[in-house]
Amino acid sequence: MAKWSLLLSEFEIKFVPQKAIKGQALADFLAAHPTPDNMELPADLPDEEVFTIEALTWQLYFDGAARRNGAGAGLVFITPSGGLIPYSFSLLALCSNNVVEYEALIIGLEIALEMHIDCLQAYGDSQLAVRQLNGQYAVRNTTLVPYHERAKYLMSQFQDIHVSHIPRSENDKADALANLAASLTLPSERDIQVTVGERYLLSPAMERIEEVVDSNVITSSECEEESDDLDWRHPIIEYLLLGKLPNDSRKKAEVQRRATRFLYLNDTLYKRSFDGMLLRCLSKQDATKALRDTHAGTCGAHQAGPKLSNQLKRLGYYWPTMVRDSIKFATTCKDCQLHGDFIHQPPQQLHPTTLSWPFEAWGLDVIGMIKPKSSRQHQYILAATDYFSKWAEAIPLKEVRADDVTNFIRNHIIYRYGVPSKIISDNALYFKCKSMTKLCEKYKFQHSFSASYNPSSNGQAEAFNKVLCNILKKMVSGNKRDWHERLPEALWA
Numbered sequence: 001m002a003k004w005s006l007l008l009s010e011f012e013i014k015f016v017p018q019k020a021i022k023g024q025a026l027a028d029f030l031a032a033h034p035t036p037d038n039m040e041l042p043a044d045l046p047d048e049e050v051f052t053i054e055a056l057t058w059q060l061y062f063d064g065a066a067r068r069n070g071a072g073a074g075l076v077f078i079t080p081s082g083g084l085i086p087y088s089f090s091l092l093a094l095c096s097n098n099v100v101e102y103e104a105l106i107i108g109l110e111i112a113l114e115m116h117i118d119c120l121q122a123y124g125d126s127q128l129a130v131r132q133l134n135g136q137y138a139v140r141n142t143t144l145v146p147y148h149e150r151a152k153y154l155m156s157q158f159q160d161i162h163v164s165h166i167p168r169s170e171n172d173k174a175d176a177l178a179n180l181a182a183s184l185t186l187p188s189e190r191d192i193q194v195t196v197g198e199r200y201l202l203s204p205a206m207e208r209i210e211e212v213v214d215s216n217v218i219t220s221s222e223c224e225e226e227s228d229d230l231d232w233r234h235p236i237i238e239y240l241l242l243g244k245l246p247n248d249s250r251k252k253a254e255v256q257r258r259a260t261r262f263l264y265l266n267d268t269l270y271k272r273s274f275d276g277m278l279l280r281c282l283s284k285q286d287a288t289k290a291l292r293d294t295h296a297g298t299c300g301a302h303q304a305g306p307k308l309s310n311q312l313k314r315l316g317y318y319w320p321t322m323v324r325d326s327i328k329f330a331t332t333c334k335d336c337q338l339h340g341d342f343i344h345q346p347p348q349q350l351h352p353t354t355l356s357w358p359f360e361a362w363g364l365d366v367i368g369m370i371k372p373k374s375s376r377q378h379q380y381i382l383a384a385t386d387y388f389s390k391w392a393e394a395i396p397l398k399e400v401r402a403d404d405v406t407n408f409i410r411n412h413i414i415y416r417y418g419v420p421s422k423i424i425s426d427n428a429l430y431f432k433c434k435s436m437t438k439l440c441e442k443y444k445f446q447h448s449f450s451a452s453y454n455p456s457s458n459g460q461a462e463a464f465n466k467v468l469c470n471i472l473k474k475m476v477s478g479n480k481r482d483w484h485e486r487l488p489e490a491l492w493a
Contacts (some may be wrong), residue, residue: 038318055159056080059120062108063174064126065182066098069093071430072181073104074174075111086178087111090184101126102147103134104178105163108155123166125175130165133338191361231322233269233281240264240315271318279318287319289328336474359417361387364409368468374484381487382408385464386417394465394491396484402433414443422446424461 060077065071070092077085089107091100105124114122124130132148133155141146162246168175177240210419229298235255238244241264245252263270263278282290294312309326313320332337344449355361368380378396382404385392393412413420425431427449440447471490476483 018286019182030098047268055119057121057160058112060108060112060120060122061171061174062101062104062122062124063171063178064097064102064104065175066095066097066100067182068094070182072178073100073107074177075104075108075475076173076177077108077112086173088179088181090181092488096143098126098128098144099147100140100178101129102144102478104149104152104174105129105153106147109151110212113157114156120158120161122161122163123171124163124169125166125168127165127345130163133163157237188493202462225435228481231283233283236262237264251403257484272312277316277409282319284319288316289324290315290317291325323351325412355388358389359386359413360420361422361424362413362420363387364423364462365406365433365461365465366428366430367465368400370483374482376484378484381468383461383464383468384408384413385460387460390460390464392468392489392491394468396487400430402430402435405430405433406435409439419443420445422448424448424450426450 057080057112061076065074070090071086071094073089075087075089077087079085087107088422089104091103095103101124105122108122112407116451121187128137132139132144133151139145155163167422169176192453194350235246236250236259239255240262245255251445253468261272262281263272266277273279290312291308295308296314306323306326312322312326364383364387366380366382370379370381373379374396376396377398380397380400381394382397382400383392383394393408393413407425413423424447425447432449433446436447470492472483472486475486475490
């Protein structure tokens, strides 16, 4: 080595160690295989779907049923591809409803682990069991503690698991299996097979004969269903654009008569109302959405059927059956059924009002104390109602003081609608005070009081209080402490 080093020293050769053999190999390969300058680089990586694959999630619906002679558990597994795997188990031990719900879930978790399921979404209609497993409720019953611990241990064996609460109507399959197992409780431990199938009472040939016989009979309900399937706007649009009419002479005359009130503009059909406003024509699906949003959304506060249809017209919508649909939709609203008025007063003739001008007389009243308090500790509502136009103003209050009443009259009545001729209220101390007397003398209006033996004789204010409370009951959230935020929306409705 020393001899070779001596011979090579005259050429000034220096040794540089190679640091990256793999990098040099890549550089040599690229140098030997150059790519054209105009060649586009592919953005898709080979086998890219392998890097983004997700674990498949199974669904489990569980339910339990308790009987005097035993109990049953029903399970329904839904595979990621939509397949159904039902199970039904009989529990010979007598147990409560809450225990059997835990038993059903534990059996389902054990079966899921046996099938090597990693991701599971479980659904049950037991609010207690689901919320205890999610940590929302504490387990106070000592009999449920071992079941709760066993279920939590099994849940820890999964990579991803969620337990959610669903209504009983959405858990009908598992409920049916649980009731079946509870009804067929066997004295000994054995399995039985239950076959569920379909069977014709009459042969299909007999059914086809009946269909041929009844083919010429068309009922009104069938006509209504067929008309619902077809968009009512199509015949009118075809007539306005193409002059095309239906073959039926009766429908032809109806389309020609109705088309004079419609206008097709920017791919949208409009109807000319009597006041000249263009109402947008809606299909059946859009009409259902408009009914839902107007009845319980931002635009309204659970109005009744006829009022709901009038409000839809004011918003600029139209379809032929809007009055009937509005009445039907209002009767299916749960909040309207719970908080609606029961009118027991017999019908009487209307009495003309003695007032001849809007905002001439106002009725003042206080609603409260309201429980629960609002999130800002409001517990009263000070309301004023115009006797002529029935227009109303209201504000939330923490306490009702004389200064609050005078400021409300000054800011919400006088400064907005002018000085009234009369204000009517009851005999409360915050209405009969010096500041109220000074306000009456300053703006020169009369302050009248209802009879002390009949404070509810201020009927207009009392009626508005009842209507306002019913509207707020329908609009508040679950905790019922946001009614002060819903108050302006209720007045607007």
